[in-house]
Amino acid sequence: xxxxxxxxxxxxxxxxxxxxxxxxxxxxxxxxxxxxxxxxxxxxxxxxxxxxxxxxxxxxxxxxxxxxxxxxxxxxxxxx
Numbered sequence: 001x002x003x004x005x006x007x008x009x010x011x012x013x014x015x016x017x018x019x020x021x022x023x024x025x026x027x028x029x030x031x032x033x034x035x036x037x038x039x040x041x042x043x044x045x046x047x048x049x050x051x052x053x054x055x056x057x058x059x060x061x062x063x064x065x066x067x068x069x070x071x072x073x074x075x076x077x078x079x080x
Contacts, residue, residue: 010046013039021064028075033068037061 017039024032040061048058 030072037064
């Protein structure tokens with residue numbers, strides 16, 4: 001029963017991060033992309049433990065963080 005809840009939490013994090021990623025790209029909001037990348041960290045750590053090609057999914061949060069950094073630099077909006 002405990003592993004069912006862990007799977008549910010992982011899928012909710014993945015779903016929320018995908019929705020936030022799409023919203024962040026359309027609105028060009030680096031803050032939304034930052035939250036999306038943060039939500040992707042826990043599932044990415046899970047995929048990092050694999051020994052096959054699924055290990056590549058652990059790079060998705062890094063890509064999201066790089067896009068957020070690029071958008072922040074492009075708009076030159078202050079952090080605080």
